[in-house]
Amino acid sequence: MAGLCEGGNEPPGSLKAKNLEKQITRRKTNEEKNPVNWLKIQWLRYTKADPFTIFYKETLMPFSKLDITPTARRGRRVVNLSNIVLDRLYAGPRPATPAKKKDMLDLLPFIPPVSHGFFQSLQTSSNVRDIGPLEDGEMDPITPDVNL
Numbered sequence: 001m002a003g004l005c006e007g008g009n010e011p012p013g014s015l016k017a018k019n020l021e022k023q024i025t026r027r028k029t030n031e032e033k034n035p036v037n038w039l040k041i042q043w044l045r046y047t048k049a050d051p052f053t054i055f056y057k058e059t060l061m062p063f064s065k066l067d068i069t070p071t072a073r074r075g076r077r078v079v080n081l082s083n084i085v086l087d088r089l090y091a092g093p094r095p096a097t098p099a100k101k102k103d104m105l106d107l108l109p110f111i112p113p114v115s116h117g118f119f120q121s122l123q124t125s126s127n128v129r130d131i132g133p134l135e136d137g138e139m140d141p142i143t144p145d146v147n148l
Helices: 018-023 098-106 113-120
Strands: 043-045 053-057 064-067
Touching (some): 098 113
């Protein structure tokens, strides 16, 4: 994601995608003009050779192709996706509960020493709500529900 926001080295999941979503066209049919059911996709493949193509499988059959080449929409120019500014999702690191940090520190013997500093420097806050483990099929309440 380098070059897409200030700083350039943002961890995955720390940027808002709203500006990007406004500029892309949601594809509903693949190259064979068959409908794409995003909820049934089981396997995605991206290749450097085809940067604007998503290869996907809904079953064990061969890959289907979905062309995502930016195109001009009614009255709009083609957008250069590298010029879209992505805002930060959070102002800084998100704190963990003290109990969660304690659990992570208890696991340090199983973590390579090079990573110990990260876990020891985690910020904690008693104001953070621990949502516990998610049940099968349950959505993360922090992550917005995206309808594709």
